[in-house]
Amino acid sequence: MLRKKKSVVILVLVLLVSTIVGCTQQESSSKGEEFVIGLDDTFAPMSFRNEQNEIVGFDVDLAKEVAKRNGWNIRFQPIDWAMKEAELNSGNIDMIWNGYTITDERKEKVNFTDAYLTNSQIIVTLSDSDIDEIDDLKNKTVATQAESSSLDAARKLDGFIESLKDGKIIEYSTFNEVFNDLESGRTDAIIVDEVLARYYMNNKGEGLYKVLDENLGIEEYGVGVRKEDEELLKKLNITLEEMKNDGTYDEIYSMWFAE
Structure with missing residues (x-):
């Protein structure tokens, strides 16, 4: 009888552990990938703080739409713009997305997406x-x-x-x-x-x-990512191109650059 009770207890524990693991995996899956976007929060209209101290702007809206389509969670992190590449390559941020001009010098430090805006x-x-x-x-x-x-x-x-x-x-x-x-x-x-x-x-x-x-x-402006983040770069390019083709890019653009 004692042996039978032990077996029942063990079975209950196994089921409990399986349930917890399953819930954890489901929760992790539902959260999606998480990325930190580095920016200068004074660079209007690309990214800046509104009267409610919220970070808003053209690049912010683009990033949110890209994240939504890929199931990502993103966080906007104001950085010292002079240290942007160092912040990226040290892992403090995952993308530089803030009117980031594509240059040959910067290409040596980061990988750029296809250009999405001319300046x-x-x-x-x-x-x-x-x-x-x-x-x-x-x-x-x-x-x-x-x-x-x-x-x-x-x-x-x-x-x-x-x-x-x-x-x-x-x-x-x-x-x-x-x-x-x-x-x-x-x-x-x-x-x-x-x-x-x-x-x-x-x-x-x-x-x-x-x-x-x-x-x-x-x-031209592009999004900067680490050299090794090739899959992220691919997803960014595909999604930005989809947004241009389906008109979403133009809708966001007209909100910030009406003229």
């Missing part, structure tokens, strides 16, 4: 400025964001930085600081991503600013 680097001054072309910037004070594609574009223009006041360009952590520097009169001009600049100027009043006809080059 240019523009020069902005105040509307009453006497600066009308790039040559007018000689011996002038110019600012941009540190380790940004705007800075890369300035560096590529032969002799440009050397021609500025003190032979250097002023660097700030965010483009908000860059615009503030211009508005306060501390700098004569700024170099900035056009998608950000147009959004910013539209909200502040375009009459305050002047955009030079010349720009520092056309570029």
Whole structure:
């Protein structure tokens, strides 16, 4: 009789363990893969904080739709933009998705998705400025964001930085600081991503600013992932292409870039 009771107890324990394992596996499966997306939360309209302190923007909406279609859970992590590749390759984040310009130098550190948006680097001054072309910037004070594609574009223009006041360009952590520097009169001009600049100027009043006809080059945005994350890269490309084909991309685009 005692042996029979032991057998029953063992059977109950086995069933209990099996149930717990099954539930755990089901819960894990229902959660899906989890990814952390690194971004600059001041880079409107790609990703920024609204009045409720929520991270919103064009890239944010794209990422959410891609995650939804793949059953992923994602979290947006603000990072020091100057450390973006280090954050990615150390494992602190899984993607750089924030108006991230595709360059040959960056391709050595990360893998990029296919380009999903075209952008240019523009020069902005105040509307009453006497600066009308790039040559007018000689011996002038110019600012941009540190380790940004705007800075890369300035560096590529032969002799440009050397021609500025003190032979250097002023660097700030965010483009908000860059615009503030211009508005306060501390700098004569700024170099900035056009998608950000147009959004910013539209909200502040375009009459305050002047955009030079010349720009520092056309570029393309992509999502950056670690070199070894080939399957993730494949899924991102497939899903973004599906969204373009079925019209979802255009719907999201029109929400942020109506003009």
